Amino acid sequence: MDKYLYFLRHATAEVIRPNQLDIDRCLIEKGRLQARRVAAFMQRNAIVPEAVFSSPYPRAAQTAAIVRKEAGLPAEQELEWLALTTDSQFAYQQLQQLLAELPTHALLVGHEPDLSLLIGSLLGSENMAFKIKKASLTCLCYQADQNSFQLEWSIPAKFM
Numbered sequence: 502m503d504k505y506l507y508f509l510r511h512a513t514a515e516v517i518r519p520n521q522l523d524i525d526r527c528l529i530e531k532g533r534l535q536a537r538r539v540a541a542f543m544q545r546n547a548i549v550p551e552a553v554f555s556s557p558y559p560r561a562a563q564t565a566a567i568v569r570k571e572a573g574l575p576a577e578q579e580l581e582w583l584a585l586t587t588d589s590q591f592a593y594q595q596l597q598q599l600l601a602e603l604p605t606h607a608l609l610v611g612h613e614p615d616l617s618l619l620i621g622s623l624l625g626s627e628n629m630a631f632k633i634k635k636a637s638l639t640c641l642c643y644q645a646d647q648n649s650f651q652l653e654w655s656i657p658a659k660f661m
Contacts, residue, residue, distance in 0.1 A: 504600070504643040505653070507550060507608045508616050509568065512536045512636040512658070514560035524584070528563045535636035535658040536564045540571030542638070542661035550574055551604035556583035556611045564636070565610040574608070583611040593622040600643065623650040631655070 512532030517523055528536070543549070549572070555565035557579045565577040582595040592615060611619075616633045623641060633639060636658035641650045 502605065502645055504603055504645070505606045506603070506641045506643065506650075507548065507606070508620060508633070508639045508641070509539065509564065509608060509610045510613055510616055510633045510635055510637050511556070511558075511561040511564040511610060512539075512567075524558050527559045528567075532560070532564065532636070533567060536567035537571050538658045538661050539564075539636055539638055540568045542656070542658075543568070543572045548572075548606070548640075550606045550608035552607045553577040554580045554583060554607065554609045556585075557581060558584055558612070561610045561612060565608075568608070568610075577610070580609075583609060583615070585612050585615060590622070592619045596623070620652075624652060625649075634658075 512528055512535035514526040514532055515529050517526060553565055553569050553574050553576070555562050555577045561583065562577070562579070568574065569577055582592050586592060596619065613633055617631060620639060620641065634657045637655060639655035640653040642653050643650050
């Protein structure tokens with residue numbers, strides 16, 4: 502059975518301030534509007550993930566929470582490996598282990614460059630094939646019979 506994984510980069514967050522940790526950055530109003538736009542796009546296109554996974558960092562968790570609430574999705578679950586690890590091989594292994602347990606449609610909310618590296622790995626590229634913009638939604642289809650992923654589409658929020 503095919504599975505659809507939706508990768509969402511967190512929406513626009515505040516610029517890092519002196520003495521502030523990157524992991525503590527939160528969404529700004531533009532980011533909250535982007536997250537609502539993503540949710541509306543998902544509703545218009547009948548994209549209804551059965552599970553939502555998010556990095557524990559505030560900007561990703563806030564993006565996931567807004568999308569989940571606005572689109573009527575199930576509560577998000579945190580996955581530590583969706584945080585900024587930049588170890589695409591580790592993330593790839595974690596996702597491969599999770600794949601058997603994932604429902605047919607799942608949403609994963611994370612960061613750059615991790616999402617681009619992970620998507621590239623899933624598509625068989627060792628290099629970052631493209632850069633995911635903030636609040637972009639990317640859909641990959643896992644074809645179980647071929648044990649491979651296929652890029653379906655990738656859309657930045659501004660085109661939703």
